[in-house]
Amino acid sequence: MKKWLLTAAIAASFGASADEGMWQPHQLPAMADELKAKGLEISADSISKLTEFPMNAVISLGGCTASFVSPKGLVVTNHHCAYGSIQYNSTPEKNLLKDGFLAKTYAEELPATPGSRIFVTEDVTNVTDKVTAGQMDKVGNDFYKGIELREKNLVAECEKEDGYRCQVYSFHGGLEYYLVKQLEIRDVRLAYNPAASVGKYGGDIDNWMWPRHTGDFSFYRAYVSKDGKPADFSKDNVPYEPKSFLKVSAKGVSDGDFVMVAGYPGRTNRYRTADEVNNQFNWSYPHAKELQETMIDIIKDTAPEGSDERIKYESLIAGLANYAKNFTSMIEFYGKSTMLADRQKVESDLASWISKDDKRQQHYGDTLANLEKLVAKSQQNQERDILLGYIGYTTMVTTARSLYRLANEKTLADMAREPGYQDRDMTNFTSSMERIDRRYAASVDKALLADLLTRYAALPAEQRIASLDKAFGITDKFDPKALVKTLDKMYAKTKLDDKDTRLAWMNKSVADFKASNDPFIQFAVQTYDADMALEKAEKQLSGDLMKVRPQYMDAIIAYNRELGKPVYADANSSLRVTVGNVKGYSPQDGLQAVPFTRLEGLLAKDTGADPFDAPAKQLELIKQKQYGDYYVKAIDSVPVNFLSTLDTTGGNSGSPTLNGRAELVGLLFDGVYESIIGDWGYDAQSNRSIQVDSRYMLWVMKYLDNADNLLAEMDIAK
Numbered sequence: 098m099k100k101w102l103l104t105a106a107i108a109a110s111f112g113a114s115a116d117e118g119m120w121q122p123h124q125l126p127a128m129a130d131e132l133k134a135k136g137l138e139i140s141a142d143s144i145s146k147l148t149e150f151p152m153n154a155v156i157s158l159g160g161c162t163a164s165f166v167s168p169k170g171l172v173v174t175n176h177h178c179a180y181g182s183i184q185y186n187s188t189p190e191k192n193l194l195k196d197g198f199l200a201k202t203y204a205e206e207l208p209a210t211p212g213s214r215i216f217v218t219e220d221v222t223n224v225t226d227k228v229t230a231g232q233m234d235k236v237g238n239d240f241y242k243g244i245e246l247r248e249k250n251l252v253a254e255c256e257k258e259d260g261y262r263c264q265v266y267s268f269h270g271g272l273e274y275y276l277v278k279q280l281e282i283r284d285v286r287l288a289y290n291p292a293a294s295v296g297k298y299g300g301d302i303d304n305w306m307w308p309r310h311t312g313d314f315s316f317y318r319a320y321v322s323k324d325g326k327p328a329d330f331s332k333d334n335v336p337y338e339p340k341s342f343l344k345v346s347a348k349g350v351s352d353g354d355f356v357m358v359a360g361y362p363g364r365t366n367r368y369r370t371a372d373e374v375n376n377q378f379n380w381s382y383p384h385a386k387e388l389q390e391t392m393i394d395i396i397k398d399t400a401p402e403g404s405d406e407r408i409k410y411e412s413l414i415a416g417l418a419n420y421a422k423n424f425t426s427m428i429e430f431y432g433k434s435t436m437l438a439d440r441q442k443v444e445s446d447l448a449s450w451i452s453k454d455d456k457r458q459q460h461y462g463d464t465l466a467n468l469e470k471l472v473a474k475s476q477q478n479q480e481r482d483i484l485l486g487y488i489g490y491t492t493m494v495t496t497a498r499s500l501y502r503l504a505n506e507k508t509l510a511d512m513a514r515e516p517g518y519q520d521r522d523m524t525n526f527t528s529s530m531e532r533i534d535r536r537y538a539a540s541v542d543k544a545l546l547a548d549l550l551t552r553y554a555a556l557p558a559e560q561r562i563a564s565l566d567k568a569f570g571i572t573d574k575f576d577p578k579a580l581v582k583t584l585d586k587m588y589a590k591t592k593l594d595d596k597d598t599r600l601a602w603m604n605k606s607v608a609d610f611k612a613s614n615d616p617f618i619q620f621a622v623q624t625y626d627a628d629m630a631l632e633k634a635e636k637q638l639s640g641d642l643m644k645v646r647p648q649y650m651d652a653i654i655a656y657n658r659e660l661g662k663p664v665y666a667d668a669n670s671s672l673r674v675t676v677g678n679v680k681g682y683s684p685q686d687g688l689q690a691v692p693f694t695r696l697e698g699l700l701a702k703d704t705g706a707d708p709f710d711a712p713a714k715q716l717e718l719i720k721q722k723q724y725g726d727y728y729v730k731a732i733d734s735v736p737v738n739f740l741s742t743l744d745t746t747g748g749n750s751g752s753p754t755l756n757g758r759a760e761l762v763g764l765l766f767d768g769v770y771e772s773i774i775g776d777w778g779y780d781a782q783s784n785r786s787i788q789v790d791s792r793y794m795l796w797v798m799k800y801l802d803n804a805d806n807l808l809a810e811m812d813i814a815k
Contacts, residue, residue, distance in 0.1 A: 116742040117779040118665040119362050119673040121268075121275075122152060123221070135676060136355025138757035144359070144674060147218050150341040151759035155359040155672070155752075157216040157279070162360035162752040163317070166345055166761065167810040170319035170337035171288065172215065173345075173794075174751035175766045176296030179315035181412045182209035182287050185535045189405055197292035201806055206286040206318055208330055210535075212528025215282040215319045216262060217339070218672050221275050224251055224265065228274040233644075238633060241640030244271075249512055249519075251276050256521060260327040268666040269654065270368070270646030277671060282337060283524070284320035284330045289804055291315070291797055292712060298699070300708025301418045305426060305770045307684070308694045309738045310702060312797050313766040313789050316807060329524075343753055344814040346760040347726060349736065349792045350679050352692050357676040358743050358765055358786070360752030362668035365776045368653055371440035372472050374777065378431040380479065386424040388487050389417045392545055399544045406538035413490070413536070426773035436778060450656050457652075464648040471642050481560045484553045491546045492537045496530070496593050497617035500602045501610050501625060508607065523603075530599040539588045547584055551577055564627040568620045587616035668746055677742035682785050684771055692741075693790070695734035696724070715801050725800055726815075727792040736790040739763060743786040746776050754788045760814045763788030 122145045125132065129141035143149055154165045161178035165171065176183075180194075186207045187193045200206040228251070232243040248265040255263035255278050262281040265274055290296060295312040303309055319337035322328035350356060369377070393414055400406035431437075448465055451457045489495055503526065506518035516522070553561065554575040566572065570583050592598045592615055602610075602618075610622055654664050681692040696719045702709050703716060727735045741754065745765055754763035767787040768775065775784045795813070798804040 116675075116677040116781060116784075117744050118663050119365070119668050119675050119744055119746075120665055121221075122147060122359075122672060122674055124665070125674060132676060135678070136757045137357070137676070139759050144357075147221060147672070148340070151343060151755065152359060152672070153217065153219075154339060154341045154343045155218075157218070157361045157670075157672075158751065159214050159216060160363075160748065161750045162748065162765075163215070164751075164753040164761065165319075165339040165342040167342055167807075167812070168338055169810055170321075170339060171342075171807065171810060172317040172319055173314060173753075173761075173764065174317065175313045175764060175789075176290055176293075176315045177313060177415065177766065178751045179209075179287065179290055179317065180415060182207075182213060182285075182317075183290050183315070184408060184412045185210040185532065186287060187408055189403060189408065192408070193290065194293050194408070194411060197290055197295070197802065198287065199289045199802055199804055200287075203318070203336065206288050209285040209287055209317060211531040212525055213285040213317075214262075215285055215317070216279040217282070218277060218279050219261075220278040221672070222278075223273065224276045225272075225274045227251060228265065235640075236644065237637040237640040239640065240644060241636045244640075244643065245516070246512070248274075249516065252521075253512065266669050266671045268669065268671075269650040271643045272647040272650050272654075273666075275671070280327065282319045282321060282327050284328060284334050286318050286320060287315075288318045289316040289798075289802070289807060291802060294707075294710045294712055295715070295797060295801070298708065298711060299702070301415075301422065302708060304419060304422050305767060305773060307690050307740065307769045307785070307787065308698060309767070309787055310694050310698045311738060311766065311789065312793060314764050314794050342812070343755070343759070343761040344812045345795065346756060346762045346791050347795055347813050347815045349729070349790055350739065350756060350762045351731065352679055352681075354679045355676070355757050356679060356741050356743060356762065357674060357755050358745060358749060358752045359672065359674050359755070360745070360749040360765070361670055362673055362746045363670050363748030365668040365746055367667055367776075367778055368650060369440075369777070370468060370472060370649075371437060371444055372469060374437055374440050376472075376476055376479075378428060378436075380476075381483070382424040382427050384480075384483055386421050386428070388483070389421040389424070391548065392487070392490065393417050393421070395544050395548055396541055399541045400538060406541060409536050409538055410541055423773050426770050427776075430771065430774040434774070436774075439778075447652060447656055450659075451652060457655075461648060461652045464645060464652060468642075468645045468649050471638065471645060475638055475642070478560055481553070481556055484549055484556075488546065488549050488553075491549070492533060492542045493539075493588065493591060493593055493617045494546065494620070496533065496599060497615075497621035498624075498628065499526075499529075500593075500599070501607075501618065501621035503603060504605060504607045504610055505625070527600065527603070530603065531596060533594075533599065534596050537594065539594060543584050543588050547577075547581055550580060551575075554580075562624070562627050562631075564624045568623045587620075591615050591617045593617055668748065670748055675744045677744070677786075679739055680742050680785070681740055682769070682771075682783060684769070684783075690740065690769075692739050693729075693732050693736045694738045695732050696737060696793075696796075697734055698737065712801065715797075718800055723800060725796060727796045729792070735792055735796050737793045739788050739790050740769070740785045741788060742781070742784065744775070744779055744784060745786045749786075762791050764791075764794070 125141045125145045132141050156163050161174055163172045163174035166173050183193050228247045235243050252263045261278055263278050265276050267274055291312050298311045320334040321337045323335055396410045451461045503518055506514040511520050550569055554571045610618055657664050679692050681690045683689050699711050700719055703711050724735050729736055749765050752765040753761045754765050756762050765786050765788050769785045771783040772785055798808055
């Protein structure tokens with residue numbers, strides 16, 4: 098698509114619905130006047146330049162967002178984003194999850210989970226022509242592989258400079274491609290996390306809810322070699338000195354104030370078809386929700402609370418519970434909405450618009466019908482596919498498969514290998530093998546796999562996979578007891594639960610795997626050909642969709658431009674900026690939610706039992722009204738969390754919420770229950786993001802946890 102068309106669409110639409118949209122930084126100068134009118138005090142041009150303040154202070158953790166807040170590489174993010182590292186360093190005897198952790202010196206800081214990374218985005222380049230040139234005549238798997246090879250070549254060239262990680266991102270369904278270059282910091286250490294009774298206050302009960310009183314923040318530190326280059330963990334490494342860092346505001350924000358977020362939102366689906374919407378809400382979400390809730394129950398039933406096994410799975414439980422509640426809200430509010438009818442009308446109107454112009458008809462005539470056919474094809478085996486996907490949560494199956502896939506990929510030239518198995522991926526691959534020790538218990542893994550295979554065995558025979566059936570002894574006359582005996586033998590005999598054994602298998606040949614008597618290695622060998630056949634079929638379908646989806650988005654963008662509607666790409670884990678205001682909302686008739694919660698809300702909620710078990714010291718401070726420097730007269734207390742109209746989603750967790758001067762006034766960590774469905778469509782009345790207020794962070798650090806050493810190195814804007 099012509100660049101002018103996207104720019105014109107942005108300029109035409111922004112003023113009409115300014116809070117909707119996850120904007121690419123390079124789009125922001127076109128919005129300069131509107132942003133200034135809303136309350137942006139710094140230049141819109143500066144937000145578009147990734148190597149300048151404030152954008153170069155905003156970083157990715159590869160799933161969450163974070164930001165530098167000191168000249169010595171101190172990084173602030175959400176407690177739930179650091180949860181895996183806190184869990185990794187916890188034992189029943191020294192439970193950092195429960196009790197919290199503070200390093201008073203650099204030497205006391207703890208290595209984060211193996212494979213933890215801090216990514217600093219330095220450059221984004223439009224490479225659409227380089228990716229698609231010479232590929233558009235191809236179809237299916239040939240098109241998929243052709244695009245993939247172009248992307249790998251661009252990445253390889255980008256990563257010739259040591260210390261960088263590069264990736265090509267697709268926008269608008271493949272209409273545009275951008276190469277993103279990021280500095281990859283490999284030595285990440287845990288510096289401070291409050292106790293779970295602060296950082297996870299309210300637990301799953303309060304998750305996605307308002308009012309909220311959660312201190313969802315923690316601190317990492319980035320380390321590099323003495324010459325300032327990214328390096329693996331070493332005692333000789335020194336704190337990274339970022340080009341810029343964010344000031345942390347002790348003044349905070351008030352009701353109605355301008356705020357913005359820069360972060361790495363994961364996925365949204367605002368341009369999906371009506372058929373995709375219908376299937377997602379009426380089939381996929383309900384089935385996934387039930388699987389997630391069952392897996393949580395299995396883990397809890399198998400691993401007693403407080404045991405080492407339970408600690409190993411706390412992060413997985415939290416993740417599953419988060420998704421289950423998310424999907425519950427999706428289903429509930431979809432049932433109350435007109436989303437399906439709205440999408441059907443959009444498609445009908447789009448088809449009508451196309452048909453009224455010969456050039457549009459020539460360009461887009463078959464697009465909607467072709468996309469509909471491919472979407473239907475993608476749903477044919479979804480019951481089997483969802484079970485195979487959730488089997489991926491189990492450890493021994495996925496470990497054996499990954500190791501055997503690696504052995505096969507190593508027989509190919511590096512550029513011919515599947516992404517994830519190239520030389521550039523081996524550090525991450527090794528880390529994935531290492532961190533299993535703190536995330537795996539045979540008893541839990543076996544129980545999860547038994548349940549999923551029992552479900553799989555109930556599928557019609559034509560949907561099952563012969564080699565998988567054979568590996569686990571599954572027949573039409575399925576015997577659950579026989580399956581349990583089979584799994585008992587496999588888990589008792591495997592050596593893949595040993596880290597050194599796993600690492601050794603990374604260097605073995607295909608022949609070594611075929612000669613092994615390890616039951617999970619045997620399983621991986623047995624099912625490999627079928628796995629590759631399924632993957633090839635998926636790539637064939639993906640390739641076809643990659644040809645049609647951009648045509649569909651091209652039509653949507655052109656149509657929306659004529660209507661003056663917002664034009665922005667769905668979230669895809671790349672750096673985005675969203676703007677809005679501090680604002681409450683009305684969750685239901687007769688109720689009005691104010692935008693701030695207060696310290697006193699902790700007292701009101703506290704029961705003394707998890708998850709409403711605030712530390713005794715904290716409760717006493719509140720009772721004594723020890724507000725210190727962070728008292729706000731308007732609410733007669735210290736603000737804990739606040740609401741905003743910011744358009745955000747998963748991946749934005751940990752994003753710095755900034756005022757008009759680009760000072761950190763909060764950390765985004767959640768959305769309200771009514772706005773979860775916002776991944777599929779923004780509603781100005783109900784879409785609200787939840788932030789932990791910077792004043793509460795500072796209050797906890799100063800008065801509760803005595804983190805004076807960290808406060809001293811931060812620049813506090815008063």
